[in-house]
Amino acid sequence: MKTYKAYCFDLDGTVYRGKEGISSAITFIHRLQQAGIEPFYVTNNSSKTREQLQEALSAIGVEAPLEHIYSSALVTAKYVALNFPGKKVAMLGSDGIRKALLNEGIEPIEEEPEVFVMGIDRNLDYMALAKATISVQNGATFIATNQDIKFPTEYGFLPGNGSFARLVGEVADVEPIYIGKPSPAMLEVIATEHNFAKNEMVMIGDNYDTDIMCGIRFGCDTIHVNTGVTPTKVVLEREQQPTYVVEALV
Numbered sequence: 001m002k003t004y005k006a007y008c009f010d011l012d013g014t015v016y017r018g019k020e021g022i023s024s025a026i027t028f029i030h031r032l033q034q035a036g037i038e039p040f041y042v043t044n045n046s047s048k049t050r051e052q053l054q055e056a057l058s059a060i061g062v063e064a065p066l067e068h069i070y071s072s073a074l075v076t077a078k079y080v081a082l083n084f085p086g087k088k089v090a091m092l093g094s095d096g097i098r099k100a101l102l103n104e105g106i107e108p109i110e111e112e113p114e115v116f117v118m119g120i121d122r123n124l125d126y127m128a129l130a131k132a133t134i135s136v137q138n139g140a141t142f143i144a145t146n147q148d149i150k151f152p153t154e155y156g157f158l159p160g161n162g163s164f165a166r167l168v169g170e171v172a173d174v175e176p177i178y179i180g181k182p183s184p185a186m187l188e189v190i191a192t193e194h195n196f197a198k199n200e201m202v203m204i205g206d207n208y209d210t211d212i213m214c215g216i217r218f219g220c221d222t223i224h225v226n227t228g229v230t231p232t233k234v235v236l237e238r239e240q241q242p243t244y245v246v247e248a249l250v
Helices: 023-034 050-059 072-083 095-103 126-137 161-172 185-194 208-218
Strands: 006-009 040-043 069-071 089-092 115-118 141-144 150-153 156-159 201-205 221-225 244-246
Touching (some): 040 050, 040 185, 072 095, 072 115, 072 185, 126 161, 208 221
Parallel strands (some): 115 141
């Protein structure tokens, strides 16, 4: 395997499962850091702020600088600010997307939005989903932080934001604009903000449909690890192959 300047790690299923770290990934990250290479962390999880993600990594023994942590919430907020300046924005989600929007100068409102942003909310109830579907039916542009149907935890797979966004979209008969992986948006932001060329970057992940396709669409090398969502045997059947397919990183 060649050496890269920017190793971009997915988190859920690649670096940890829930609160449990994946030892092979942690060892690999430590080796990179000892070699003077500081990895990046690229997650579709929109529920946590950069600071909360940093704490989650620290809890499993990985110390990560804030500016190397990128979430779908952060990039979604940047997308809304760039493409819908001055528009009224409502949201469904957690601290991660709310703080990201506020950092871009966007104060979420409750009534008659022109844009509706949806991130995962673990306290979701029926009326929140109903309100989302009505907003979208009334013409609000529907933007979802990511389309992950499920994500791995120490207990098994749990519903992801994509499962709820799909529900809202099907009721409102509108296809959401998805910002997280497999969209290459997060990798594009990393390349721009840190001045990397595509051939200097590699995307590492467990989910072929999000992580690996994100890297392929961006145009950088990819590493699939058999530690989460997509089994190796399924990956090997796909038309577009990762650059590397490994059981684990060490």
